[in-house]
Amino acid sequence: MPSLRPSRLLLRSCRCLLLALGALAAAAPAWGQLGLPGVPQLPGGLGGQLPSRLEDGGLRSRLRERVLDMTELPRQVASLDQLRLATIRDLLARHPAQLEADPRGFPIVRREILAWSPSAAGLAAATAAGLDVASRQDMPEVGQTLVVLRVPDGVATAAALDALRAADPEGVYDFNHVYTGAEGGAGAAPASGAGAATGGAVGGTAGDVRIGLVDSGVDARHEVFADARIVRWGCDGAAVPAPHGTAVAALMVGKSARFSGAAPGARLFAADIYCDQPAGGSASRIVQALAWLAREQVGVINISLVGPANRTLGSTVAALVARGHLLVAAVGNDGPNAPPLYPASYPGVVGVSAVDPKRRPLPEAARGPQVMFAAPGSQMAAAAIGSPPYKMVRGTSFAAPLVAALLAPELPAPAPSQAARALATLSAGAVAAGDGTGRGVVGENLRVPPSSFR
Structure with a gap:
């Protein structure tokens, strides 16, 4: 040879x-x-x-x-x-003590069932089956009550759920699914010194634009948030910064000499649903965070999380959409032939995919009717915890916050008619780019390329 x-x-x-x-x-x-x-x-x-x-x-x-x-x-x-x-x-x-799998293999909080405004008959059936009420939270903003039921030892969670649904067919019962997408959510150690900050507003820049965020914690000590106003929810008032939440928040409201988010100066209402806990990211925490944002009258809410369909979460999403909120969610990175992921695939949610600088959908981005818009999602920088303070990010998680920030000025508070106009305005400016981009590509000028850090 x-x-x-x-x-x-x-x-x-x-x-x-x-x-x-x-x-x-x-x-x-x-x-x-x-x-x-x-x-x-x-x-x-x-x-x-x-x-x-x-x-x-x-x-x-x-x-x-x-x-x-x-x-x-x-x-x-x-x-x-x-x-x-x-x-x-x-x-x-x-995390076997905190988590288990549902019959389809998705992670759920062990021995917990969510009940959405259960009837008296449903609660009676739960009591008869030996289930205890672990928590109850009234949500007047959406006219519902969230009840978390605890399944006793010796009873399979799936069997208890089946029994409840049979006893109360009109009720809304489901597992307490765990949603992923927040970098370093459960079980990951925060950066050195994280948690030293307290809850409440950070910074003092006022503004009429308000944006909601359901994710992991935001490191408000980063330079991009020096003039930002951040209102926290979750973790009993403590700050538990995480990389994913910090990057997503920066893409929305961050601003420094080297970096600019899509809406610097906007007021960010940030809900941390992870708090460095093994069961962080549960459906119950997402529901509670959405109820808080509804109470605060935040019109546009970004959710860069993915997981299975869940009846309780779906009911909450439907209630907020009916109130006139715009929920913006990443469609996920499981590939173009993957099954739909939620909450992006719920009716009325603004599903966002990601494109490269040539307006091509990322090969890993989900496809389907749930994609309403596409935005930059590769060859771009965002804030990071520690050193270096900026890192490259990629994926639909980082395209969604750009769309949320573009919609927020058009919807200062929830209102169905104004939400429709905000979507129409964004659609009118979208650039058609073919399959996988929905109504088109938006926010192309918002990508902060690596060359900015030369």
């Missing part, structure tokens, strides 16, 4: 490198979206370090984008599906 020339050897080596990087790049977005506890961040997702030299970072970024373009979608989608299953199994294995 004739020997290969040096140039052909180099070409073959490069192809091998591309394939290796392709495997990492295909997996990276799912890690960044899921943000499951203790999972190491691969290049390309949340946590991709910005280079000190533009040339190095530009080459790496272009190489990752090129690799994703070259990767066959069926193989990539299979990897994403397997990755989600693996990370969920890891989450369940490391």
Whole structure:
């Protein structure tokens, strides 16, 4: 066999490198979206370090984008599906005392069932089955009551749920599903010194624009929030900063000499539903956070979280949509053939996908009728906890906050007619980009490229 020339050897080596990087790049977005506890961040997702030299970072970024373009979608989608299953199994294995799996394999809070304004008959059936009322919260803003029922030992959670649904067919009962997407949500240690800050407003910049955020904690000590006003909810008033919540918040309201979010100066109402707890991100916490935002009359709310359909969460979302809120949610990074994820797929929710600088949907982004808009979601920077203070982010989680920030000035408070006008206004300015982008691409000028940190 004739020997290969040096140039052909180099070409073959490069192809091998591309394939290796392709495997990492295909997996990276799912890690960044899921943000499951203790999972190491691969290049390309949340946590991709910005280079000190533009040339190095530009080459790496272009190489990752090129690799994703070259990767066959069926193989990539299979990897994403397997990755989600693996990370969920890891989450369940490391927190068996707090979490278990529902019959479909989705993580739920162990031995908890959610009841949405249960009837007297439903509560009687729960008592007869040995279930205890763990908590009850009235939500006058949406005219409902959230009841958390505790399943006794020796009774399977799924069996108890089936019995309740049979005894009260008109009731709304479901598992307390755990939703992912917040980097470092449950079980991840916060940055050094995190938690030293207290709840309440941070900074003093006033503004008429109000935006809601349901995510993990925000590091308000970061320089991009120096002049921001942040109103906190959750964690008993303590601050528990996390990378995902900090990055998403910065993309909405952050501002520094090197960085600008989509709506700097807007007032951010940030609900931390994780609080560094194993059962963080539960449906019950999301529902409570949404009730708080409804009480505060926040018109536009960003939710960069993904998970299964849940009757209690779906009922809450429907109630807020009916009140005239705009809920903006990431559609997820499980690939174009993945089943719909929620809350983005609920009726009335503004589902957001992510595109690259050429307006191409990211290969890992979900597709389907739940996509209403697309926004920048790669080759962009956001605030990070620790050093360096800015990192590259990628995924639909980071496209959604841009859309939320664009809608917020048009909807200062919930109102159905004004919400419709806000969507119509944004749609009118969207750039048609074909399949996978819904009504079109918006916010292209809001991408902060790595070159800003040269």
